[in-house]
Amino acid sequence: MANHLLRDWRTSRGLTLEEFGQQVGVSPYAVWSYEAGRRHPRPKVLAAIVRVTAGEVGADAFLPADPPAAPMEAAE
Template identity: 45%
Template sequence: MANHPIKDWRLSRGLTQTELGDAIGVTKAAVSRYEQGIAPSWAVQVEIFEFTEGAVTPNDWLPRREIAL
């Protein structure tokens, strides 16, 4: 299974979960849950969107469906 976009974004910037959490106002444990695909509250999704300058969006927590070709 691939990483969640928020984890990829965080790692590409060399941030720890604690640093990201501090920046968006949540705990390290909360960041860990978000990276596992558990959706944060709408307010936190907006904080993440703004902090990542749109690189991570609320749509990233929507369920993915495989499409057979």
């Protein structure tokens, strides 16, 4: 799942992948990976993202939109 909230926040402030990465302590590729939904930030980086974005991009932004359905029990 792509993280459009993170990308939209970053680009609306005119920050490059490199600039935002420097602020949260990761490489530009890592930021791109988070935005593309290829990777999820580790807790320390997630805390930095929340701090840098003043909570506008929270931990919930990295949760799947639709959680997997619970398995159905067999009918008796």
